[in-house]
Amino acid sequence: MKKRLKNNSYTFILFGVLTLLTVVMAAASPYFFSWKNFRNILNQSAIYLVLSIGMTLVICAGQIDLSVGAVIGFSGMSMGMLLKAGVPAQAAVILGLLIAALAGFLNGWIVAYGRINSFIVTLSTMTILRGIILVLTNAKSVFGFGPVFGFIGSGRVGPVNMPIIISVIMAAIGSVLLHKTKFGNYCLFTGSNEVALNRSGVNVKKYKVLVFTFCGLCAGIAGMIVTARLNSAEPLAGQGYEMDAIAATILGGTSMRGGKGSIIGTVAACFILNVMKNGLTLLSISTHYQEILTGLILLVSVLISESSQRRKSEV
Amino acid sequence: MNTKEVVITPFLETEDIYKSFNQVKALKGVSVNAFGGEVLAIVGDNGAGKSTLIKILSGVLQPDSGIIRIEGKEYKRLTPKKAAETGISTVYQDLALGNTMNVAANLFLGSEIAKGGILQKKKMREEAEELLKNLDIHIPDVTETAGNLSGGQRQGVAVARLVHKGGRILIFDEPTAAMGLNESAAVLKLIKRLASQGFAVIVISHNLPQVFHISDRICVMRQGKVIKELVTEDTTMDEVVAMITGASTTS
Numbered sequence: 001m002k003k004r005l006k007n008n009s010y011t012f013i014l015f016g017v018l019t020l021l022t023v024v025m026a027a028a029s030p031y032f033f034s035w036k037n038f039r040n041i042l043n044q045s046a047i048y049l050v051l052s053i054g055m056t057l058v059i060c061a062g063q064i065d066l067s068v069g070a071v072i073g074f075s076g077m078s079m080g081m082l083l084k085a086g087v088p089a090q091a092a093v094i095l096g097l098l099i100a101a102l103a104g105f106l107n108g109w110i111v112a113y114g115r116i117n118s119f120i121v122t123l124s125t126m127t128i129l130r131g132i133i134l135v136l137t138n139a140k141s142v143f144g145f146g147p148v149f150g151f152i153g154s155g156r157v158g159p160v161n162m163p164i165i166i167s168v169i170m171a172a173i174g175s176v177l178l179h180k181t182k183f184g185n186y187c188l189f190t191g192s193n194e195v196a197l198n199r200s201g202v203n204v205k206k207y208k209v210l211v212f213t214f215c216g217l218c219a220g221i222a223g224m225i226v227t228a229r230l231n232s233a234e235p236l237a238g239q240g241y242e243m244d245a246i247a248a249t250i251l252g253g254t255s256m257r258g259g260k261g262s263i264i265g266t267v268a269a270c271f272i273l274n275v276m277k278n279g280l281t282l283l284s285i286s287t288h289y290q291e292i293l294t295g296l297i298l299l300v301s302v303l304i305s306e307s308s309q310r311r312k313s314e315v
Numbered sequence: 316m317n318t319k320e321v322v323i324t325p326f327l328e329t330e331d332i333y334k335s336f337n338q339v340k341a342l343k344g345v346s347v348n349a350f351g352g353e354v355l356a357i358v359g360d361n362g363a364g365k366s367t368l369i370k371i372l373s374g375v376l377q378p379d380s381g382i383i384r385i386e387g388k389e390y391k392r393l394t395p396k397k398a399a400e401t402g403i404s405t406v407y408q409d410l411a412l413g414n415t416m417n418v419a420a421n422l423f424l425g426s427e428i429a430k431g432g433i434l435q436k437k438k439m440r441e442e443a444e445e446l447l448k449n450l451d452i453h454i455p456d457v458t459e460t461a462g463n464l465s466g467g468q469r470q471g472v473a474v475a476r477l478v479h480k481g482g483r484i485l486i487f488d489e490p491t492a493a494m495g496l497n498e499s500a501a502v503l504k505l506i507k508r509l510a511s512q513g514f515a516v517i518v519i520s521h522n523l524p525q526v527f528h529i530s531d532r533i534c535v536m537r538q539g540k541v542i543k544e545l546v547t548e549d550t551t552m553d554e555v556v557a558m559i560t561g562a563s564t565t566s
Contacts, residue, residue, distance in 0.1 A: 180436075182429045185420060192413030199407070200425030200476075201396070259415035 010253045010305060014268040021272060025279030032282055039161065045274040046163035047222045048244050049267065052252070053174035054104075054218030055245040056266045060178065061211045062191030062258025063118040067107060068245055070129035071219035072238025075100035076226055077133050079149070080142040080233025089148040097220040103129065104216015108209035118212075126242070133235050143232035153228030163225045170221060175263040177214070187211050191258020247294065248273055251301045273297070324387060326351045326515040327372070327403070327484050332381035334367055341367040342378070343539040349484060349515045354506060356518045356526040356547075359536035360559055365519050368536070369486055372517075373405045374398035385484075404482030406490065411473035414462030418454055419443040421461050422476050446475050451508055466494045467501025474505065484515040491525065503529050523552050535559060 026033040051068055058065045079096035083089065107125055111118045155162045178184035186207045189197045198204050222241070227233045252269035254261030273294060280290050325348035334342040342364045349355045357365050370376040372383070374393035383390045385401045393401070412421050419436070422443045428435045443457040452471035454464065461472065470490065477485060487506060491499035506529055510516045520526050526533060526547075533545045535558045543558055557563040 176433075180434060181432045182427055182434060183432065185427065185434060189413050189416060189420070189424065192415045193410065195410050196407075196413060196424065199411075201399075202425050255415070259413060 008262075011262060011265045011268065014252065014265060014272065018268055018272050018275065021275050021279070025275065025282070029279060029282040032279055035159075037278070037282075039159070039164070041271070041274055041278045042164045042167075043161045044278065045270050046161075046167035047225050048241070048248060048274065049167040049270045050170045050218050050225070051222045051241060051245040052248040052266045052270055053170050053263060054215035055242075055249045056174065056252065056254050056261055056263060057178055057184070057187055057211050058118075058215045059246070059249050059254050059256065060184075060191050060258055060261040061187040061208065062194070063111065063208070063211070064122065064246070065104075065107060065212065065215045065219075066119065066122040066242050067103065067126040067129060068215065068219040068222075069238040069241040069243075070126040070133075071100050071103050071216055072223035072226055072241055073133050073234070073236065074103060074129045075220040075223035076237050077137060077142065077233045077235065079224060079227055080145065081136070083145045083149055084142055089146070092149070093152070093224060096224060097217060100220020100223060101213050101217040104213040104219070105209060107216065108212025111212065112205035112208040130236075130239075137235050139235050141232050141234050143230075145228070145231055149228050150231055151228070153225055153231070163229070166221065166225065170218065171263060171267055174218075178261070178263055183207065183210065188259055188261070191255070191260070193259070244273070247298045250305075251298055253305055255305070256302070269301075325349060325384075326386060328384040329368075329372075330382040330384065332368070332371060332383070333379045334371060334376065335379060341539055342371075345381070345536070345539070345541050347534050347541055347544070349517055351483070351513050351515045352510055353531040354510045354516045354518060354529050356520060356530035356533045357536060358520065358523065358526055358533060358555065358559060362538075363536040363559075364539045365536055366488070369405065369488060369517075369519060372398065372403055372484075372486065374403075399480065399482075402481055402483035403486065404477035404480070404484065405486045405488065406470065406473050406477065407488070411476070412461040412469055414460070416461055418457040418459055418461060418464070418472055421472050422446065422457070422479065424476060426480055443475075446479055447471070450475055450478060450512070452505065465501070466498035467505065470502050471505055474509065478514075482514075484517065485509060486517045486519075488519045489521070490518060491520075491522065499525070523555060526555075527552060537561060 031037060055065060055068065075096045078099045079092045082092035082095055087095070103125065107118070107122055110116060110121045114121070152162050157165060178187065186197065186202055190204055190207060194204055223238060226237050248270040249261070249266050250256060251272065252262065252265035252267070254266065276293065277290055280293070281287070327349040330346050332342050332345040345364065345368055357368070359365050367376065371378050372393070374395040374397055377392040383393060385403070390397070419439045423439050428439050428442070440457050447454055447457070450471070452468070452475060454468050454471065461469065464472065474485060490502050490506065494502065503525065506516055506518060510531070518526070518530065530547045533547055533550065533555060534541055535543045535545065535555060537559065545555070
């Protein structure tokens with residue numbers, strides 16, 4: 001039990017920081033501490049959370065996916081165009097998610113079988129996908145999708161918004177996948193020691209393709225939420241979101257080198273970043289300062305986790 | 316498992332193995348035997364053919380001619396998969412473990428206990444403890460991260476994985492290179508213990524004092540040939556050095 005505490009100490013720190021941040025914000029702004037505002041934060045976090053779940057698995061496997069922001073735009077635009085063409089909402093959603101998963105599959109396939117660094121592969125696919133969106137739409141938005149699709153973005157089940165429900169489900173799925181399954185174990189091992197995994201007779205390439213496919217699917221779900229919430233598919237939707245997902249994942253304690261990470265850490269980090277954004281907005285502090293602060297937090301957290309890892313490996 | 320098995324027929328036998336790489340004749344008719352319950356040391360200078368022989372045994376390379384006999388069954392060549400199935404396992408020095416993963420995960424790598432894709436972690440922990448106990452490898456906590464283990468413990472986990480997968484011939488290539496004194500001692504103890512439990516152990520080493528310390532027999536290779544198989548007790552270090560360098564060939 002004691003060791004378990006030690007292993008998860010970073011996650012406890014994250015939740016401590018989250019609590020502290022909540023208390024400070026509640027003291028600073030009278031609007032902060034209300035169900036309505038919390039629901040707002042959860043709703044805002046949902047997109048980043050879903051995206052960060054996929055990113056966490058990819059980074060655990062020692063890879064990176066820079067294309068998730070473009071996949072948000074691509075899957076959102078696919079759904080938007082399908083809906084505009086008269087395809088029923090359910091079918092449009094399924095097709096849009098399949099397209100996102102296919103984009104992830106291609107990323108993984110090129111990384112695994114082309115043996116190319118994932119940074120370069122996904123940087124290329126990011127640019128290609130964004131380019132395709134711009135060509136297809138002539139850089140114009142597609143909007144007005146009707147209530148069934150809109151429900152995903154702004155509908156509520158009881159007092160809870162749909163995006164919140166979706167993000168909770170995805171976090172649960174991600175947590176089980178990473179921590180309980182063979183798939184998650186092999187993801188972590190790919191990041192930890194790919195050579196050993198290969199020698200043990202495990203098809204590493206297959207698992208690389210799978211983890212990128214899952215990440216693509218997560219980006220597709222995020223794209224679905226973004227598009228449904230705005231009731232509009234924007235050509236530049238999701239631009240730069242990959243950086244938020246990477247920031248949340250690394251702040252959450254996942255090692256950039258792979259082999260180590262947790263979903264609960266990513267969830268906590270996601271909330272820290274969004275509570276901060278929300279609180280600072282309530283305090284009418286410019287978003288420009290928020291950017292600076294986000295960067296600083298990320299830098300400090302990486303310094304802490306890297307130095308603790310270095311200490312460990314030196315013993 | 317602790318009883319010393321007496322095996323008369325060799326566990327592993329090679330007969331007249333030839334292997335060349337283009338013009339270079341790496342092996343020129345190598346015949347060696349390895350028995351269960353003993354440590355066989357293969358010594359020789361660089362380029363004597365030790366590594367080539369080991370690669371052929373583990374199925375990484377295919378011989379040009381010759382026969383590999385495992386428990387009396389003959390093979391013209393082995394693939395890595397076939398070698399593993401027959402029980403030949405090579406203990407890689409440092410690339411075997413995932414440092415960020417725990418002992419149990421490392422031990423069961425590639426043969427996890429899972430139901431419908433869900434890992435049975437509790438069962439894996441229990442079996443890992445049992446397996447390590449049977450092999451007399453001391454690791455206090457199987458949930459410990461492999462990166463925190465000592466070099467000796469790490470080799471222990473690597474060996475336990477191979478044994479779990481059915482390994483019966485364990486090949487160590489320079490097992491204590493780049494290791495501290497205490498750690499080497501632990502690895503050497505592990506090697507002797509494995510032999511006493513009935514495994515056939517082959518050790519490749521440049522470290523002659525170490526070879527004399529752990530081996531039951533010494534096989535001296537020179538220029539692609541086995542020039543002598545010696546019983547460790549009946550020889551001296553000077554004699555072996557003379558054979559390795561070519562100062563004396565056969566006596």
